[in-house]
Amino acid sequence: MSTRKRGLSTQQANGTAKLVMRVEDPKTDPRRWRLEDDRGRQTWHYLLSDDELKRWPQTTADKYHMGLNTGAPVLSSAKTPLQAAENGLQFFSRLQLEPGNWGCQYGGPMFLLPGLVVALYVTNMPLTQAEQTEIIRYLFNLQNLGSKNGGDGGWGLHIEADSSVFGTAMNYTALRLLGVSPDDPRMRKARGCLYDLGSALNGPHWAKFWLSVLGVMQWDIVNPVPPELWLLPDWVPISPWRWWIHMRQVFLPMSFIWSKKWQYPKAETDPVIRQLRQELFTAPHEDIAWVRYRNAISPRDNYHPKTWLLNLVNFVLVFLYIPYIRFAWLVNRAEKWTWKLIQMEDANTDFANLGPVNAVMNLLACYIEEGPDAHSVRRHRERMHDFLWLSEEGMMMNGTNGVQNWDTSFAVVAVIAAGLATKPRYHQTLLKALEFLEDQQILEHAEGYVHSSAYSDPPTAKTAPEAGYRHPRRGAWGFSNRTQGYTVSDTTSEALKSALMLQSMTDPNDPSRKLFPEVISLQRLEWAVDIILTMQNKSGACSSYEITRGGQYMEYLNAAEVFGRIMIEYEYPECTSSCVTALHLFHELRPDYRAEDIRSFMSRAVQWLHTDQRVDGSWYGSWGICFTYAGMFALGCLATKGETHSNSEPVQRACKFLIDKQNGDGGWGESYKSCETGEWCQHPDGSQVVQTAWVIIALLEAQYPAKDPIERAIKLLMHRQQPNGEWLQEGIEGVFNKSCMISYPNYKFIFPIKALGMYAKRFGDAETNGQE
Numbered sequence: 001m002s003t004r005k006r007g008l009s010t011q012q013a014n015g016t017a018k019l020v021m022r023v024e025d026p027k028t029d030p031r032r033w034r035l036e037d038d039r040g041r042q043t044w045h046y047l048l049s050d051d052e053l054k055r056w057p058q059t060t061a062d063k064y065h066m067g068l069n070t071g072a073p074v075l076s077s078a079k080t081p082l083q084a085a086e087n088g089l090q091f092f093s094r095l096q097l098e099p100g101n102w103g104c105q106y107g108g109p110m111f112l113l114p115g116l117v118v119a120l121y122v123t124n125m126p127l128t129q130a131e132q133t134e135i136i137r138y139l140f141n142l143q144n145l146g147s148k149n150g151g152d153g154g155w156g157l158h159i160e161a162d163s164s165v166f167g168t169a170m171n172y173t174a175l176r177l178l179g180v181s182p183d184d185p186r187m188r189k190a191r192g193c194l195y196d197l198g199s200a201l202n203g204p205h206w207a208k209f210w211l212s213v214l215g216v217m218q219w220d221i222v223n224p225v226p227p228e229l230w231l232l233p234d235w236v237p238i239s240p241w242r243w244w245i246h247m248r249q250v251f252l253p254m255s256f257i258w259s260k261k262w263q264y265p266k267a268e269t270d271p272v273i274r275q276l277r278q279e280l281f282t283a284p285h286e287d288i289a290w291v292r293y294r295n296a297i298s299p300r301d302n303y304h305p306k307t308w309l310l311n312l313v314n315f316v317l318v319f320l321y322i323p324y325i326r327f328a329w330l331v332n333r334a335e336k337w338t339w340k341l342i343q344m345e346d347a348n349t350d351f352a353n354l355g356p357v358n359a360v361m362n363l364l365a366c367y368i369e370e371g372p373d374a375h376s377v378r379r380h381r382e383r384m385h386d387f388l389w390l391s392e393e394g395m396m397m398n399g400t401n402g403v404q405n406w407d408t409s410f411a412v413v414a415v416i417a418a419g420l421a422t423k424p425r426y427h428q429t430l431l432k433a434l435e436f437l438e439d440q441q442i443l444e445h446a447e448g449y450v451h452s453s454a455y456s457d458p459p460t461a462k463t464a465p466e467a468g469y470r471h472p473r474r475g476a477w478g479f480s481n482r483t484q485g486y487t488v489s490d491t492t493s494e495a496l497k498s499a500l501m502l503q504s505m506t507d508p509n510d511p512s513r514k515l516f517p518e519v520i521s522l523q524r525l526e527w528a529v530d531i532i533l534t535m536q537n538k539s540g541a542c543s544s545y546e547i548t549r550g551g552q553y554m555e556y557l558n559a560a561e562v563f564g565r566i567m568i569e570y571e572y573p574e575c576t577s578s579c580v581t582a583l584h585l586f587h588e589l590r591p592d593y594r595a596e597d598i599r600s601f602m603s604r605a606v607q608w609l610h611t612d613q614r615v616d617g618s619w620y621g622s623w624g625i626c627f628t629y630a631g632m633f634a635l636g637c638l639a640t641k642g643e644t645h646s647n648s649e650p651v652q653r654a655c656k657f658l659i660d661k662q663n664g665d666g667g668w669g670e671s672y673k674s675c676e677t678g679e680w681c682q683h684p685d686g687s688q689v690v691q692t693a694w695v696i697i698a699l700l701e702a703q704y705p706a707k708d709p710i711e712r713a714i715k716l717l718m719h720r721q722q723p724n725g726e727w728l729q730e731g732i733e734g735v736f737n738k739s740c741m742i743s744y745p746n747y748k749f750i751f752p753i754k755a756l757g758m759y760a761k762r763f764g765d766a767e768t769n770g771q772e
């Protein structure tokens, strides 16, 4: 993909390094890889026989994702913003996959592959040779070498981060398990980096957990993860069911494995493990007093230091509870109940699981409980492929099992907002996207829900242990696909919006004719509305997967060290705004359905959005970087209430905040440091296409009166566009848990297309020379 990236030759904009220590790693033949998309289940396949190659030709999308030449034609050069939007859409629609969605290299976090590699290693499940080769290539390509992130030879928490013990110890271990020699010069350099950071002993909790599973560390170094917490009555304020779903679903199998103190059975005899015991530490392995390093952590990893309370709890658990009070019957009961909850998670997701961390841990839990030949283990193993993604840099593990629904919904809304949806040329693209969304809406309740005390129709936010503590889901759209099957407030809202918009669109020449068929019935759209209505907190705000179930004090027990704001569901301006804009649209089209509920939801949400605005006019964004992202959502939301620059002081303040940050070249560039620090931080590489598009959209939603700043930004987008209509990859776009960045590569198409088209609608599609 290097030809498609903007940036300096030694430091590519998305953080990919040009190695100074140039070593040619083995590579597979890129012409043999194919991406299969089976109703939103995306897996990469390496074809070995020439016969297969003939039967399954490589697509443009396959080539694009691997950085091969797609042969996309040079388009006639765009003279106007709308032409630029069209050129962008022409390129982007070539990447649409057969079922109607788009593929996505959803990388960023650098702690996912090591978990997978360790879990597969200890369960004797080798990856194919082709996968191993590509994973090794990826990890080396992402190593901090040369001018990349300090060039010290380590890996960070995410692809743009400075090296940390978590990144370095875990990725080093993964490479060794995949057969890389410790004498490789890059491995020597990595060890040097690790030692400078104080060795693997200074790793965070998750690193200590995985290295103990592997038998490289001893379990005494891992702060307790007692499954007994799952036995706490539901009314207890710290009960796990109240935690943010990602934390409790990772805690679940982790506590099961911790409780069993399971360790790779061949650790003592396996030469690689024995060598790792020497390579990851500066002291002789046999001399390490493990329990003394439970709390050791390098400052680089310590984004969220453990509180005095958590340290006290851990102390009591380690020195009092575990040796004297943790009775066998209690352990037994706790393990049984956690195992039951693990099985419910597997059943509800057909072993796809909520995300890549609990998927890997559930695999190990099943292996421990049911043995290597169990059905559960086989299904988990198959599911691992749903997370693997092939890119130009090699094979990586995606942050979820894809970004199918999210990208598809955004793309539809962008094309409509750009005014391009009525053009016959894009009809097929949009119809396929609609059909995809139809196929991906969740139509079944989760296991146990209907017979639980939480059940009602329409649903409420109530939950129950018999329902695995899940939030209702029928009618929702998840972030990735239907199999994963988790309700998210804004992914449901964005999908609902795109379905509503497409299905209500009429032919401009004959307003009595609908342009798209009603592939999603009204009843199903109402189910989606019902779900959104369950997602509002008392404050009026929305969270991500559920309403907030616990107090902020839970953050005192955040043991992950590397992440912030993870213990409960917080309130997000992005999610809240998505819900409001979707309900607003639905209400306009179907004013009779639950009208009072919808009106009250919207007005409480907008009130909350006002309280969440900072004095300087900004909103802090939690899922995209950062103030530019949240600003776009918030101003779109306020516009539904008729709040614009002409009549609203908060909107004026928000616009001023953004305008003040505009760069001399007309664009905006915000660094991921904004997310970490909570203050605006300028992007070191200057203006970014995606953030520039976000701000243009924000200003247009606000009906910002001055054309000039927006026009200058539009010119930047046009100037950065390539002759074939595409935009090149720049800095990372997304974030989670404040400290970990994650890529949304399709944003560089979706948002510029939307911004250019919206601009043309508002200010007319006059010729511009596209100069910065």
Ligand code: LAN
Residues within 6 Å of the ligand: 246, 247, 250, 355, 356, 357, 358, 399, 400, 406, 479, 488, 490, 491, 544, 563, 574, 575, 623, 735, 736, 737, 742
């Ligand atoms: C995501 C990706 C999408 C994101 C949005 C829909 C954009 C957001 O508005 C709501 C939250 C959500 C669904 C989200 C939550 C956290 C996720 C799943 C991720 C950022 C993708 C990866 C991340 C997950 C927690 C990664 C695994 C790491 C752990 C710490 C468990």
